[in-house]
Amino acid sequence: MRKKRHHKRKPSFIKKWSAKLHLWFGLSVGIIVFIVSLSGTLYVFKDEIQGILRKDDVYIKDETIAQQPLPILVLKEKVAQTLSEKYPVTSVEIPLDKNKSYEFLYYEKDKNAWNYFDEVKINKLVYVNPYNGEVLGVYNEKYNIFPILKAIHWSLLLKADLGKYVVGIPVVLFIIMLITGIILWWPKNKNARKGRFRFSWKEVKTWKRKNYDLHNILGFYASFIALIVSLSGIYFSFPWVKNAFNLALSGSQELPKEKEIKSPDSATSVSKYVFDLTAQETKKRYGSSSSFRIPLNGKNKKGKDLKNIPVTVYGEDGRFAIRSQVVFDKYSGELLMNKPHQQLTNAEKYANANYDIHTGSYFGIFGKILWFITGLVCTSLPITGFLIWLGKKKKKGIRKLS
Numbered sequence: 001m002r003k004k005r006h007h008k009r010k011p012s013f014i015k016k017w018s019a020k021l022h023l024w025f026g027l028s029v030g031i032i033v034f035i036v037s038l039s040g041t042l043y044v045f046k047d048e049i050q051g052i053l054r055k056d057d058v059y060i061k062d063e064t065i066a067q068q069p070l071p072i073l074v075l076k077e078k079v080a081q082t083l084s085e086k087y088p089v090t091s092v093e094i095p096l097d098k099n100k101s102y103e104f105l106y107y108e109k110d111k112n113a114w115n116y117f118d119e120v121k122i123n124k125l126v127y128v129n130p131y132n133g134e135v136l137g138v139y140n141e142k143y144n145i146f147p148i149l150k151a152i153h154w155s156l157l158l159k160a161d162l163g164k165y166v167v168g169i170p171v172v173l174f175i176i177m178l179i180t181g182i183i184l185w186w187p188k189n190k191n192a193r194k195g196r197f198r199f200s201w202k203e204v205k206t207w208k209r210k211n212y213d214l215h216n217i218l219g220f221y222a223s224f225i226a227l228i229v230s231l232s233g234i235y236f237s238f239p240w241v242k243n244a245f246n247l248a249l250s251g252s253q254e255l256p257k258e259k260e261i262k263s264p265d266s267a268t269s270v271s272k273y274v275f276d277l278t279a280q281e282t283k284k285r286y287g288s289s290s291s292f293r294i295p296l297n298g299k300n301k302k303g304k305d306l307k308n309i310p311v312t313v314y315g316e317d318g319r320f321a322i323r324s325q326v327v328f329d330k331y332s333g334e335l336l337m338n339k340p341h342q343q344l345t346n347a348e349k350y351a352n353a354n355y356d357i358h359t360g361s362y363f364g365i366f367g368k369i370l371w372f373i374t375g376l377v378c379t380s381l382p383i384t385g386f387l388i389w390l391g392k393k394k395k396k397g398i399r400k401l402s
Contacts, residue, residue, distance in 0.1 A: 004352045013063065014183060015184060015268050018183040018184055021177070021178055022180040022181060022184060023389065025174070025176060027389065028173070029170035029173050029174065030139070030385065030386060031302045032167065033170060033378070033381070034383070035090040036152075036156075036167055037381075037382075038375075039149045039152040040149075040150050040153045040229075040375055041378075043146060043149045043150055044368050044371055044372045044375065046146045046149075047318045048368075054127070054137060055242075055365070057101065058100055059099055059101070059136030060099060060101050060129045060130075060131070062099070063195055064131050064134075066130055066132075067160055069102075069130035070130060070131065071272075073211065073275060075104070075128055075130060076092070076296060078128070079104045081127060083106070085106055086113065088106075089104050089105070090105045090295070090297050091104075091105045091106045091107075091293050091294060092104050092293070092294050093291050093292070093293045094292055094293075096283065096286075096287065096290060096291060101129055101136055102127070102128045103126070103128075104125075104126040104128055104296075105124070105125055105126075106122045106123065106125075108121040109121060116148075116151040116155065116157040116159070116160075117142070117157070119159050122142065122218065124141060125141050127137045141310055148319070151163075154167065154236075155167060164236060165237060167233075168233075168236075171233050171234050171237070174230055175234075177229070178223045178226055178227055181219050181220070181223060182223055185216060185219070186232075196217065197217070199213055209388050210215065210387065211391075214385075215380075215381060215384035215388060218377045219377065222377035222378060225371065225374040228374075229374065231361075232354050232357045232358040233356075235354050236358075245347065245350060246347040247352055249346040249347040250346050255348055255351060256345060256348065258337075258339075260307060261308050261336045271331070271332055271333055273333070274333040275294055275333075276311070277328070278309055278311055281326070281333070282326055286313045287313060288312045288314050290316050290353040291317070292311050292312060292314065293311065294309065295310065308327050308336060309327065309328040309330045310327050311326040311327070312325060313325070313326060315341060319362065321356045322339060322341050322352075324340045324341045326339075360372070
């Protein structure tokens with residue numbers, strides 16, 4: 001009597017095409033997903049690591065603390081004399097904690113460059129004791145490991161405006177791979193579901209099966225956070241993604257545009273202590289915040305002349321989500337506008353929080369740990385996926401020979 005043959009059910013149309021897309025996209029952008037995931041994972045604990053390594057530069061000695069800090073222009077001049085750079089000091093970040101040093105930044109870009117190292121002309125961070133003007137530490141951030149990791153993650157060391165698309169397009173494909181991966185993982189019935197959530201390797205001897213489980217099970221658990229990370233990543237790359245978020249959160253594709261506030265042409269009221277006046281007023285209004293940044297070179301990020309002094313206030317240390325804006329007259333230091341975080345639209349609040357969501361810092365140290373583990377899994381997926389494909393390819397080759 002012949003035994004009945006049990007034929008495998010053919011996969012559904014959705015699973016069939018999910019498998020094809022998952023394979024095609026994986027083979028085409030797997031190496032980029034590996035590089036972007038690894039560089040992003042290594043970047044997660046940047047603040048914690050630098051906080052330890054730069055502790056002596058960040059915190060000043062108690063005996064040097066005075067009643068009032070030196071004028072900002074005096075400190076700026078001391079920095080310029082110490083470094084003798086051909087570029088002007090770009091900005092200063094002033095902490096609300098009296099025990100911390102001021103951070104003076106040199107930053108200039110070449111718009112015509114094609115790669116990171118040529119695009120960034122200078123990126124130096126200088127820690128200064130605000131009470132005696134002593135330069136505590138100078139860091140050439142251009143060649144520091146974390147800015148380089150960020151540039152790899154953001155643009156594969158290409159020019160930022162070009163590289164964000166070189167990375168952004170593979171990330172869009174990776175999002176599709178995550179979705180198709182969940183579809184392929186989804187069990188047909190309750191019995192099949194048992195083996196999808198945990199490893200059962202007691203009777204498994206082959207490395208191929210273990211590799212498959214690593215890809216399948218770890219990929220499933222990581223996929224949901226990976227989707228959040230990926231979506232927040234392409235928010236930076238593509239305007240249409242940002243517009244979609246804005247529309248969903250505030251009902252308009254564009255963020256509210258602030259009316260350009262021009263300082264009155266009041267040459268008679270020019271004050272050499274204008275930056276100190278802005279700092280005093282900012283401290284008075286945002287005394288419970290972490291720090292605030294004042295531009296010192298009279299230029300915005302695009303290199304255009306500023307018509308006022310826009311001060312960015314950071315509500316929490318190591319985060320950008322809670323951000324407020326204060327604008328001052330660039331001649332007299334008079335307050336022209338105050339826009340606290342609470343007055344921002346939902347889209348503006350999300351725009352400020354997106355970086356923190358992308359790095360996990362929005363959810364505190366627990367979020368960073370979770371994001372780090374997810375990053376490690378995402379780094380492994382192209383490797384385990386490629387090994388699965390290679391194993392199947394070899395198996396097909398053996399069948400043809402036999």
